[in-house]
Structure formats: structure tokens, C-alpha cells
Amino acid sequence: MSKNSDDSFDARLKAAERRSGLEQKEDLTEKEDAVEQSLPGLALRAGTEMLSALVVGVAIGWELDHWLKTRAVFLIIFALMGGGAGVLNVWRLVKSIDGK
């Protein structure tokens, strides 16, 4: 009798844990969506993604020019590539949201 009730208690506990586990997971994804779907947040994120790639490109180009004494050749190439990488970052960000 007592063993039986223990079993049923365990089963109910398991079920409750699974339920609460699921609920937690849902909360998490909801939060993630809330982070990414608020429009100003998304705009800020896309902006930083684009800017940061450009910053990295310009920094690498600047340093290469400084090092190799080639005024502005690498700066131009890497600034363009940095811009390209920024667009790639934004495209990946938007694609990951669309895919959800």
C-alpha cells in the first residue's frame, strides 16, 4: 500500500518536474524572442553588429598600412571587407530570427 503510494507520488513528482522543466524552457525561449523581437533592441543589435565588423576591418587595415608603410591601400581594402562582413553579420542575425 505504502509502496504503491510512493510509486504514484514518484510518478506525479516526475510529471510535475517535467512540466516545470518544460515551462522553464518555454520561458527561456520567450525571453530570447523578447530580446530579439523588440524593434529598438533589434535595431541596436543590427547596428552594433555592422559597426563592429567595420571597426575591426578599419583597425586591421590601418595597422597593416602602418606596418608595411603602404599608405591607405590596405585601409581601403579592409574597410570595404569590414563593411561586407558587417552586412554578413546583420544577414545572419535576421536569418536566425526568421528561421524561428
Add this chain to the structure above:
Amino acid sequence: MAGGSSINVLEQFELHPVLGGLGEALRFSQSPLYMIMAVCVVLMFLYMGMRPAAVVPGRLQAAAEVCYEFIHNMAVDTIGPEGTAFFPFIFTLFFFILAGNYIGLLPFSFTFTSHIAVTFALAMMVFVLTVIVSLKVQGLRFFAHFMPEGASPFLAPLLIPIEILSFLSRPVSLSIRLFANMVAGHVMFDIFASFVIMLAGFGVVGDVFAVGPIAINVALMALELLVGVLQAYVFAILTCIYLREAVAH
């Protein structure tokens, strides 16, 4: 803070030596002081919370356990079974940033997450860790990720540098996001607070209108409490996402 009609909203981010002569000699500014405070707050919270170690947790213990489980679930759900190994790192990162953001909201305090030097150092730590983990798990196959699958080999000279730049921009975007959010929030506080002081100079009419900026500042505080936890969460979840890519075979 802003005084009179001249507003200097960036003054609050300036670093000064603290703790008198000793701080002067060690070039010890508010930034490391508040970092130490943040660490102490988190450690005290966990120590005080877990000291009873009761089977039925009290309030503080329940809070500490919820925090532990929240980050643990995030790490394991995002990274996979390997997430357990990185859990202490992500836990530390999340609570260090969260404590920094929240301590910075107290009046007369300093927000160390509003300095790009701090956020960039944190982001570089994450970046270097992901590169080391990637190289250890994937070996030289790690470098194959820089060539998109199915692309024409003729485009490789263009695509590979762009992919590498995109990869290198990760720590920059991670640090800029946290830093920009914190700076923007604190600058807005300062601007609206200075409006109150300026309106106070206009007599009774100004006193009445000054209620507006005060109300906005109260609402901003609510927003900043949300932004503080959200940015810590975003930092931690992006770390998890980068680590998931690193441990993926």
C-alpha cells in the same frame, strides 16, 4: 553631476583615484573598487544563501538555488552536455556583469560596465576561450568554417577574409552592446536630472514643470533595471552560443 546651465553628462564616467593616498599611489580608481564590491556582493549572496544548506530552503537559499539552476539550465540547454564544464565560467560572467549593472544604478556609485576597456576585456576572455576550445575540439577542421559550404572556389579570396573579419568582430560587438547600453542609460539619467535643476531656476512655474523629468527618471530607473539584467543575460547567452559552436563536431 550637472551643475547650473552647463551640462557635462560624461563627467560621471571619469575615473578618479579613491581611498586617499594609498589609492593615489596604486592608481586605484573607482572601477576596480566597484568590481571588488560586485564580487563581494555576489559571494556574500551565495555564501549567506547556501550557509543553512536546508532541505527545505528559506528565501535567500531559494533565491541562490534559482540563480544556480537558471544559469545551469541555460548552459546545458544551449551548449549541450558539455555545457556543465563551462557552467562556472558563465555563472561568474553573468553575475559579475549583473552586479556591476545594478550597483551602478545606486546613487553616487560608479558603473564599471560603462567602460569599454572593461567590457572588451570580458569579451576578449570569451573570444580567446572559444578559440582555444574550438582548436582543442575540432583541431584544424576549425579553419574549414571560414569557407562557406557550396561556394565557388573562385570566390574564396573574397569570402574567406570576410568570414574571418565577421568572426573577429564578435568580441567587438559583444563589448560594444553592453557598454553602449550602460552609457546610454546613465547619460539619459543625467540629462533628465539636469533638466530638473535647470527648471528649478525658473521659479514656481519651473517647480511645477520639474515634476515631468522626475517622473521620467523614475520610469527610466525601471527600464534600467530591465536593461541591466537583459544585457547580462544577452552577454551570457551569446557566450553559450559561441561555446556551442566551439564544441560542435
